[in-house]
Amino acid sequence: MSEQMGQRTFSRRHVLKGLGVAAAGLTLGACGGNSGGSGSKELTIIGWSDPDGAFKGLIERYRKETGKKATYLESPPAYPDQVAKYTNYLKSGYDKIDVYLLDDFTVGNFKSAGWIVNLEPEISKKKLDTFAPQIQEYFRRTGVYRLPIFLGGGAFYYRTDILDKEGMKPPKTWDELVSMSKELKAKYPGKSPWAPMASKNSQDVNYTFQTILQGGGDPKVLNDKGSIAALQFMHDIIYKYKITPKAITTYETTDAAALAKQGKQIMWWYFEDGPGMFGGKGSPIKGKFDFAPWPAGPGGPKGMVHTWGWGVSEFSKRKDQAIEFIKWATEPKQLGDFMVDIQKRTPPLTEMQKDPEIQKKLPFVTYLHEQANNLEFRIIDVPNPLETNTTIGQTGAYVLTGEKSPEEAANWGHDQMKQLLHK
Amino acid sequence: MSGNTESKRRGNSEVAHRRKYLLSRHSFLGRYWYVYALVLPAVLYRLLWTAWPLIQTVYLSLTDTNFIYGTSQFIGFQNYVDLMADDQFWNSITFTLIYAAIVVVSTLVLGMALALLLNRILVGRSLGRVVLLVPWVIPTVLAGIMWKILASSVGSPINDVLLRLGLIDQSIAWLSNSTTAQIIVLAASVWKYTPFAALLLLAGLGTVPQDLYEAAQLDGANALQRFRHVTLPLITPVVLIVLIFQTMEALRVFDVIYGLTKGGPGDATQVLSYYAYQSMFFYGKSGYGSAQAVIMLLLTIAISGTLALLLYRRMSAEE
Numbered sequence: 001m002s003e004q005m006g007q008r009t010f011s012r013r014h015v016l017k018g019l020g021v022a023a024a025g026l027t028l029g030a031c032g033g034n035s036g037g038s039g040s041k042e043l044t045i046i047g048w049s050d051p052d053g054a055f056k057g058l059i060e061r062y063r064k065e066t067g068k069k070a071t072y073l074e075s076p077p078a079y080p081d082q083v084a085k086y087t088n089y090l091k092s093g094y095d096k097i098d099v100y101l102l103d104d105f106t107v108g109n110f111k112s113a114g115w116i117v118n119l120e121p122e123i124s125k126k127k128l129d130t131f132a133p134q135i136q137e138y139f140r141r142t143g144v145y146r147l148p149i150f151l152g153g154g155a156f157y158y159r160t161d162i163l164d165k166e167g168m169k170p171p172k173t174w175d176e177l178v179s180m181s182k183e184l185k186a187k188y189p190g191k192s193p194w195a196p197m198a199s200k201n202s203q204d205v206n207y208t209f210q211t212i213l214q215g216g217g218d219p220k221v222l223n224d225k226g227s228i229a230a231l232q233f234m235h236d237i238i239y240k241y242k243i244t245p246k247a248i249t250t251y252e253t254t255d256a257a258a259l260a261k262q263g264k265q266i267m268w269w270y271f272e273d274g275p276g277m278f279g280g281k282g283s284p285i286k287g288k289f290d291f292a293p294w295p296a297g298p299g300g301p302k303g304m305v306h307t308w309g310w311g312v313s314e315f316s317k318r319k320d321q322a323i324e325f326i327k328w329a330t331e332p333k334q335l336g337d338f339m340v341d342i343q344k345r346t347p348p349l350t351e352m353q354k355d356p357e358i359q360k361k362l363p364f365v366t367y368l369h370e371q372a373n374n375l376e377f378r379i380i381d382v383p384n385p386l387e388t389n390t391t392i393g394q395t396g397a398y399v400l401t402g403e404k405s406p407e408e409a410a411n412w413g414h415d416q417m418k419q420l421l422h423k
Numbered sequence: 424m425s426g427n428t429e430s431k432r433r434g435n436s437e438v439a440h441r442r443k444y445l446l447s448r449h450s451f452l453g454r455y456w457y458v459y460a461l462v463l464p465a466v467l468y469r470l471l472w473t474a475w476p477l478i479q480t481v482y483l484s485l486t487d488t489n490f491i492y493g494t495s496q497f498i499g500f501q502n503y504v505d506l507m508a509d510d511q512f513w514n515s516i517t518f519t520l521i522y523a524a525i526v527v528v529s530t531l532v533l534g535m536a537l538a539l540l541l542n543r544i545l546v547g548r549s550l551g552r553v554v555l556l557v558p559w560v561i562p563t564v565l566a567g568i569m570w571k572i573l574a575s576s577v578g579s580p581i582n583d584v585l586l587r588l589g590l591i592d593q594s595i596a597w598l599s600n601s602t603t604a605q606i607i608v609l610a611a612s613v614w615k616y617t618p619f620a621a622l623l624l625l626a627g628l629g630t631v632p633q634d635l636y637e638a639a640q641l642d643g644a645n646a647l648q649r650f651r652h653v654t655l656p657l658i659t660p661v662v663l664i665v666l667i668f669q670t671m672e673a674l675r676v677f678d679v680i681y682g683l684t685k686g687g688p689g690d691a692t693q694v695l696s697y698y699a700y701q702s703m704f705f706y707g708k709s710g711y712g713s714a715q716a717v718i719m720l721l722l723t724i725a726i727s728g729t730l731a732l733l734l735y736r737r738m739s740a741e742e
Contacts, residue, residue, distance in 0.1 A: 080685060084704045091490060109707065113490045200687035201705070247576035247596035249688040384491045387706040394689075401601055401689035412510075 043070040043321055045310075046086075047101030049077045054342040058329060061337070066328070068321065073097070078252065079202040083386065090115040090313065098316040099325060102146050103308050104138075104378060108385035110311070111145045117312040120144040122323050127330075130349050134305055134372065141381045146309035147330045149338075150345035151353075152272030153305040153375050154210055155291040155367060159266050162188065170267075170292035174214070174233060177267070177295045181243035184266050193243045195265045197251035198400055204249070205389045207269070208234070208396025209304055209378050216299030219379060219392050220421060222413035226299055231406035233297065235399045249400050261285055269294075272364045276344025291364075293371055305368070305375040307348060384420065391416045477720075483713035491707035502714035512715065514690050515698040516722075522609065522694060523673035523726075529613045530669050531662070534620030539650075541621070542628045552622070559618040567682020570611035574598055601691035604684055608692045612679050616672060620665045627661030628654070663734040667727050674723045695719045 047055050050072065059072045075082040086106060089097055090113070102110065110116045120128075123144060128136070132151050158170050166184065171177040181193035197203040208230075212219050215230025237244040251259070257277050259265050261284055270277070270291075279286050293301040310326040312319055328334065335347045340358055346365050352358055359365045368375065379388045395413030398404035404412065484502055488495045506512045541551050558566065573581050574597035582594040597603045631654060639649045655662075677696040680686060686693035686701070695715060703712030 080705065084700075087704045087707075109491055112492065113707065114493065200685050200689075245576065245596060246599040249599045250576065250596070384707065387491075390705070397687065397689045401599070401687075401691065403601060403689040403691065 041068070041318070041321075043068070043098045043318055043325055044073060044096055045070055045099040045101075045325070046073040046075050046089075046097050049074045052342055054338050057342070058334060058338045061334070062325065062328065070325065075101075077254070079103075080200075086110075090315070093315045095313070095315040095317050098313055098318050098322040100311050100313060101149075101308055102311045104306050104380050105386040105389055107146050107309070107311055108142065108380055108382065111143065112383040115314050116145050117314055117316075117319060117323070118143065118145060119147065119312070119323065119326075123147065123327065127327065130351065132348055132350050132353055134368075134375075134377075135307060135348050138307065138377060138380065141377075146311035147326050148307035148309035148348040149330060149335065150272070150343070151305065151307050151348045151368065152345055152364070153368065153371075154206060154269050154271060154294075154303045155274065155364070156294050156303075157260070157268050157270050157274055157278070157289055157291045159263075159285065159288055160290050161288040162191075162266050170290075171295040172293075172301070173295055174297045178237070178241050178243065181237075181267070182241060185243055188266065191263065192245050192259075192265050192268075194237065194267045195244060195248055195251070195256070195259065196269050197253065197256040198248045198396065199250055199252040199255075200397060201390055201393060202252060203256075204397045204400070205378070205393030206304055208392050209389070210269075210294065210302060211297070211396070212392070213302035213304075213376060214294060214297035214299050216297065220417060222392070222395055222417055223407075223410035227413075228406055228410045229298060231396065231399045231410055234396060235402075235406050238400065239402065246400070249397060260289070272368075273343060273345050275363060291367065293367075293374065301371070301374050303371065303375050305377055309348075382421065388417070388420050391420060480713045480716055483710050484717045486710045488710040488713075489707050490709060498710070502711050503718075505711065506714055506718065511690060511693065511698060512695075515686075515693040515695045516718075518605070518692065519674060519676070519694045519696075519719075522612070522676060523670060525609055526612045526616065526673045526676075527666065527669045529609075530617045530620045531665060533613065533617045534624050534665065535662075537617065537621040538624035538628055539654075541625055552625075555618045555621055557618075558615050559622075561615070563615060563678035564682040566611060566615050567679045570607060570614075570679075571598065571683050574607045598684060599688055601688060604688055604691050608679060608683055611683060612673070612676065615679065616669060620669060623661060623665050623668075624658065627658040631657045660734060660738060663730060663737065667730045667734065670730060671723055671727050674726065675719060695722075 184193040198207045212230040215226040217227030312322040398409040576596040699715035
C-alpha cells in the first residue's frame with residue numbers, strides 16, 4: 001500500500017502479491033485434502049448403489065459388533081460405468097478403497113492385472129468348504145480372489161394371471177415360446193409378449209450367452225451350428241415373428257423391472273432378485289408373476305449362474321482388516337440379515353440354501369438346485385473375461401440391431417474370440 | 424596463429440558483451456524479465472498437464488501395454504497396423520467424420536439464423552441471449568442423459584408429441600434402431616452446440632457497420648443480397664473461428680455418446696474417442712487405445728489446422 005495525502009491506496013503490485021499468496025494457500029490446502037473418507041483405521045468399501053440401505057446397514061452392524069469404523073461408497077449403477085470407475089481406481093494404485101464388490105468378470109480382469117489379493121492363503125479351507133458346490137467349482141477354476149455374497153442366475157419370468165386366463169403354461173421350448181407369443185401379441189396389443197433385456201455391454205452378454213447355450217452352441221466358438229441357430233432365433237423373434245420389440249437393446253435391469261411392474265411385459269427374463277423386486281411391497285404385479293426354467297432350444301433349457309463377492313485391493317493399507325471384514329460379512333448371520341432378508345438373493349452357503357425357512361422365503365434356491373445341471377457360469381477361466389464375454393454380447397447385439405446377419409455376426413465373433421483365447 | 428587467437432578472443436568478447444547486454448536493464452529481457460517470471464509457472468503447469476500426457480500417450484501407442492496381460496513391450500507401429508485391419512476402428516472413424524460434418528454445418532447454419540434473428544430484435548435481445556445459453560451450460564453428459572429420456576421407448580415425450588400430431592401411429596424405439604439412434608445423437612449435439620455458434624456469430628454481426636446496410640439498401644439490394652454481399656464477407660473471420668471450434672469439438676465428441684447411447688445400438692453411434700476409451704478402460708489395451716487417441720489428435724490437427732490456415736490467409740489478405 002502507498003500512503004498519499006493520509007490515504008492508503010493499493011497498487012497493482014500489492015494486488016498481484018495478495019492474489020499470489022491466496023492462490024498458493026488454496027493450492028496447498030487442496031493438496032492436503034483427501035477423498036475416500038478413510039482415516040488410518042477406517043475401512044472403505046465400494047459396492048452397488050444402495051437404495052434400500054442394505055449395504056449401509058451391514059456397515060453399521062460391522063461397527064457395532066467389532067467397534068471398527070467403515071465407510072460405504074456407492075458405485076455407478078450402470079455396469080460399464082462401474083467397471084470404468086473400478087478400473088480407474090485400481091489402475092492408478094489408489095489406496096483409499098480397501099474392499100470392492102466384484103462380479104465374475106471384473107474379478108478375473110483385476111486378478112490378471114495383479115490388483116486384488118489372492119485370498120486362498122488367508123481363508124481357511126473350512127470356511128471355503130461352506131460355500132455351495134457351484135461356487136466351489138468356481139474357486140477351482142479361477143482361484144479364490146473374492147468371497148461371494150450370493151449365488152444367482154437368470155430365469156424366465158412370466159405373468160401368471162395372463163397365462164392362466166389364456167389357459168397357457170410357461171413355454172418349455174423355443175417353438176412354444178414363439179407360438180404363445182404370437183397369440184398373446186394379438187390379444188394384448190399394448191404389451192410385449194417376450195422382452196428379454198439386452199442392453200449394450202451389459203445384458204446383451206447375458207442374453208446372448210444363455211441363448212447360445214439353449215441353441216446347443218459353444219460361446220467360445222460362436223460360429224458353430226448351435227450358436228448360429230441361437231443367433232438366428234434372436235434375429236427371428238424381432239424381425240420375423242415380431243414378438244419382441246427392438247427396444248430390448250436398451251433394456252437394463254432397471255428398464256426390465258420398470259416395464260414388468262407397469263404391466264407392459266408378459267414374459268421376460270430377470271435375475272435371482274426378481275421375486276423380491278416384483279413381489280415387493282407396492283409392486284403392481286405382486287402375486288401375479290412367477291418364474292420357470294428357460295424354454296429349451298436344441299441345447300436344452302440352459303441359463304446362466306453368477307456371483308458377486310467381496311475382493312480386497314492389493315493397494316489397500318489395511319489388508320488385514322479388509323480380509324477380516326469380508327470373512328465377517330460372509331458369515332451366515334450377516335448373509336441372512338443382509339442378503340436374504342433385505343436383498344432377497346440366494347445365499348452362497350450350502351447350509352443356508354438347505355434351510356427350509358430360507359427356501360420358503362427365496363424360491364429361487366429351489367430353482368438353483370433343480371436346474372443345477374442347466375445353469376453355467378459365463379466364460380470365467382480366461383485372463384480377460386470382460387473382453388471375452390463382451391465379445392459374446394457384441395455378437396448378439398449385431399444381430400438384434402440388424403447390423404449384421406446371424407452368420408456374419410457369428411463369424412465376426414468367432415474371429416474376435418480366436419484372437420482373445422489365444423493370447 | 425595470432426590472427427586466429429585474436430579473432431577468437433574478439434568473438435568471445437562479443438558473446439560476453441551480448442549476454443551482458445541482454446541481462447542489463449537496457450534490453451527488452453532485462454526490463455521485462457519479471458513478466459516472463461510471472462507467466463513461467465502457468466506455462467510450466469500447462470506443459471505439465473498437456474505436453475507430458477501427450478508424450479506419454481504417443482509412447483504408449485508404440486507399445487503393447489495391456490494391464491490385463493501385464494505386457495509393456497515396445498512394438499513400434501504395430502498398433503497402427505492392427506488398427507488399419509480393425510472394422511470397429513473404421514466404423515468409429517466413419518461415424519465420427521459424418522457426425523462432425525453434419526453437426527458443424529447444422530450448428531453453423533442454425534447458429535447464423537439465430538444470430539441474425541437476435542441481431543434484428545431490439546426488445547428482448549438480452550433475454551434471448553440468456554435463453555439461448557441454456558443448452559450450452561448444461562453439462563454435456565447430462566444433456567445426453569436428458570435426450571436419452573426424451574427418446575426412450577417407454578414414456579418418450581418425443582413419441583407422445585408425434586403420436587398426438589398423428590405423424591406416427593406407434594411409438595418409435597429411437598435408440599434401438601441404428602438410423603434413428605444416429606438421428607437422436609445428431610439432434611442432441613446440434614441442440615447442445617448451436618448456442619455457442621450463435622453467440623459468437625452474434626458478436627461478429629455486431630461489428631458490421633449499419634451504414635453499409637443502408638448503402639446497400641439504397642442501391643436496391645434485397646435481404647439475401649445484403650446478407651451475401653455485406654454481412655457474410657465481413658463476418659467470414661468469425662465464421663471460420665466458429666468452424667474451427669465446432670470442428671474440434673465434434674471430432675473429439677465423447678460426453679454425448681457416453682450419456683446417450685454408449686456407442687450403441689451395436690456399433691451404430693460408436694465414435695473414435697469412445698472406442699479408445701473402451702479399449703483402454705474396459706479391455707485394458709492401453710497401447711491400442713493410445714494409438715486411437717493419437718490418430719484422433721492427428722485428424723483434429725489436420726482438419727482444424729486447415730481451417731486455421733484459411734483464417735490466417737483471409738486475415739492476411741484483409742491487411
